[in-house]
Amino acid sequence: MILRHLEGIGTIKKFGFKFVLFFLIASPIMASETTISERPDFEKLVKDKKLERFLISLSVTGDGKIEGSAAGRDVSGDWNWIDGYFCRTLMWGERELKYNCQKVTFDGRRLRFISDRGAGQSASFALR
Numbered sequence: 001m002i003l004r005h006l007e008g009i010g011t012i013k014k015f016g017f018k019f020v021l022f023f024l025i026a027s028p029i030m031a032s033e034t035t036i037s038e039r040p041d042f043e044k045l046v047k048d049k050k051l052e053r054f055l056i057s058l059s060v061t062g063d064g065k066i067e068g069s070a071a072g073r074d075v076s077g078d079w080n081w082i083d084g085y086f087c088r089t090l091m092w093g094e095r096e097l098k099y100n101c102q103k104v105t106f107d108g109r110r111l112r113f114i115s116d117r118g119a120g121q122s123a124s125f126a127l128r
Contacts, residue, residue: 033105033112039081042104051111051125058125066090085117 036042043062050068051058058068058075066077066088073093080087087101103118104111114122 033107036104036106036111037084042081042086045106045111045127049127052128053123053125056125086113 036045046060047062049059051060055072056068056070056075058066058070060066060079064078064080066075066079068075070092075090075092077088077090079089082101085101086104087099089099090097100115100120101117103114105114106112110124110126112122112124114120
């Protein structure tokens with residue numbers, strides 16, 4: 001009985017991680033997007049704003065910090081703008097997500113981050 005309970009907890013943790021990871025990197029493609037290629041343009045968009053999507057709320061500050069929460073766990077990291085890409089390190093709870101440089105687009109309402117310099121999966125965030 002106890003063993004089944006512990007196995008169930010492991011399954012829930014695995015599902016929870018996959019669920020959050022999906023919402024951090026997956027999103028439908030939006031129309032009329034503009035690529036953000038300069039740091040000052042990006043900073044103007046995120047200054048004093050929260051980047052939000054289901055179960056995720058993040059702040060990206062001008063001094064290179066990322067702070068917030070995702071699925072009930074703290075998120076923290078650092079970012080920089082390198083060769084036209086948003087490059088970041090990220091911790092989700094105690095789990096380190098790999099360093100990644102991401103293409104950033106904006107459709108007038110939402111920022112979309114596309115992993116692997118625009119060749120990978122994406123996540124879109126409302127600016128609030």
